[in-house]
Amino acid sequence: MSTNLIATGLAAASDTSVVEVGRQLVNRSGSILRDSLFAGGAPALVVADDRTWAAAGRAVHESLAAAGIQVLDPLIFPGHPVLYAALDNADLVRAHLASTGALGVAVGSGTINDLVKLASGQLGRPYAVLGTAASMDGYAGFGAPMSSQGVKVTMPCPAPAVVLFDLDVAAAAPPTMVGSGYGDLSAKIPAGADWILSDAVGINPIDPLAWKLVQSGVSDALSQPAALAAGEPDAYEGLVNGLVLSGLAMQVYRGTTPASGAEHYFSHLWELDHLGADWDPPLSHGHKVAIGTLAMAAFYERFLLRDIATLDIDAAIARWAPWGQVEADIRRTFTGALADHAVKETRAKFVDGAGLRDRLHTFVAHWDTLRPRITAQLVPAKTLQEMLRAAGAPSTPEDIGLTVDDVRATFPKAMYYRSRYTVLDLSREAGWFDELVDEVFAPGGVWS
Ligand SMILES: [Zn+2]
Known part of the structure; x- marks a missing residue:
């Protein structure tokens, strides 16, 4: 195929x-x-x-x-x-x-x-x-x-x-390299779910060809983690094809949307902090992405336990902070030049009360069809954690030199870091963001 x-x-x-x-x-x-x-x-x-x-x-x-x-x-x-x-x-x-x-x-x-x-x-x-x-x-x-x-x-x-x-x-x-590629490809799971959400509100319409290229082979490519870690050449075909197809999808789309969502922002933010840059060999892109992917898979899991269709839109709008407050929060969350960057990026996806009503109404009205698509796109976080571990990829924050609290503190930054619309934005708009982050790190979660 x-x-x-x-x-x-x-x-x-x-x-x-x-x-x-x-x-x-x-x-x-x-x-x-x-x-x-x-x-x-x-x-x-x-x-x-x-x-x-x-x-x-x-x-x-x-x-x-x-x-x-x-x-x-x-x-x-x-x-x-x-x-x-x-x-x-x-x-x-x-x-x-x-x-x-x-x-x-x-x-x-x-x-x-x-x-x-x-x-x-x-x-x-x-x-x-x-x-x-x-x-x-x-x-x-x-x-x-x-x-x-x-x-x-x-x-x-x-x-x-x-x-x-x-x-x-x-x-x-070297075995760490396939763990890195495996982490980078596993990102297509939550990234695809983010693309479905942003398509639904018309921010980033799905390009059917780019979607097909990047998503069709993902489950196949991730299906043999232990054989990959063991260095069995035939097991590499699916993963290599998946990685090449992801690059082709970005080429066809002329952008990175097909291959990355909020999980990549965790990685980019840690990279800006020079996380593992002094390791030998330096901590790779895919190893950081693996932990961002797991964080987002766990977040999605908690998100899907709630039902947007029953959301009280008036109450959400009443809670909605005006731009000035959002900007102040961004400036508390980031320091230095990154704060200006995040203000600009978040401003691009910010809507006022009327815009929020439209956006939330769209989700409420279409949740019957969106929810099964997003559910089918995802893999349970604990299953994904086992797969990453079997492939020799990082599966805990400690594996990449972070604490659980470091990952937790990255959630609001990942939300503000880019103008691309993700489940983190929808959760904030619904008034659920802080609670869902708490739930990711509650007992019974992937890292508790
Ligand atoms: Zn990547």
């Missing part, structure tokens, strides 16, 4: 034209790339780090040469300490590509791909990536998150023209 979905995604994707996922694929990588990226006769530059060169880079380099492609000396970064997605590293890649006229072949996971993606985008050249770990869903995505002078920015640049994945290489990657 995922092969058909990938073909569907490729037909609609603007940047990526070839995706190949399979066993022992590195040995065929040269001929696949000769017939796609290098059909015009350009030379090839393999970019890797010490570890990914050993895992697959050398084999790709040799396969390219055997396929008759002119292969330049590879650009190999040190594997330790872990390579950063910093602009000066991207400049180095760009200088190599610019001076040789080569097209880049990134062999690695997140950072190597981002560096070659940005450098190639700046030169207006296509590139290919061979992913070495099932660690995140950005392989087939556009844009490259980069740090420059301590600030993280996403630089605009096209997605790869060719995405290759060798399942044997992915299965042999």
Whole structure:
């Protein structure tokens, strides 16, 4: 099924034209790339780090040469300490590509791909990536998150023209990496529920193709956590396809809505706090997302125990705080520049009493059809916690160096952090937000 979905995604994707996922694929990588990226006769530059060169880079380099492609000396970064997605590293890649006229072949996971993606985008050249770990869903995505002078920015640049994945290489990657990819893909569960809610009130209409690409394969992809942790190559096919499809969905949609909801805001906020940045290796995106996902799955579970259809809308409007009070609360919740950011983002989704009446009325009127869709979208929080644990992903706040109270304190921040409408907003509008957060952390919950 995922092969058909990938073909569907490729037909609609603007940047990526070839995706190949399979066993022992590195040995065929040269001929696949000769017939796609290098059909015009350009030379090839393999970019890797010490570890990914050993895992697959050398084999790709040799396969390219055997396929008759002119292969330049590879650009190999040190594997330790872990390579950063910093602009000066991207400049180095760009200088190599610019001076040789080569097209880049990134062999690695997140950072190597981002560096070659940005450098190639700046030169207006296509590139290919061979992913070495099932660690995140950005392989087939556009844009490259980069740090420059301590600030993280996403630089605009096209997605790869060719995405290759060798399942044997992915299965042999360090076990924490698959836990990260598993966490990032599990996010599609609550993220999908958030998209349903925001679609219902017309804020972020669902794009049927992007929805199908990102959601159809999720349960399949998450169905074998123990086999993934054990490094069984065949178990990686579903997860790798799910991660690639998520990137294609973002490419088709031209945005991140298909792949992320409030659970990602927990991760972004912890990242801004440099959580685990000094770990070796640094705490990954997907590991933070795993805990955000579990927090949101638990929140949704409590939310669905209530019935919006019976909500007293007049009482909710009577309780509704005017913008000035909301802004004051945001400024109490955040410090520094983040407060200004959150004020701007929250203002974009804030409505006055009349707007709130419309919004809540829509939920009340359509709850009969929305509730079963959201219920079907979710997985019980304790089940999800077991799945994450079995995959070797974090399943408790302590696993990522946080306390239960830290996660609790992140809920209001996640609500205010972005203009995207999520269940956290609906809960605040219904007057339930604080109670539901309390319930997530009450005895019997995932972390009590
Ligand atoms: Zn993610």
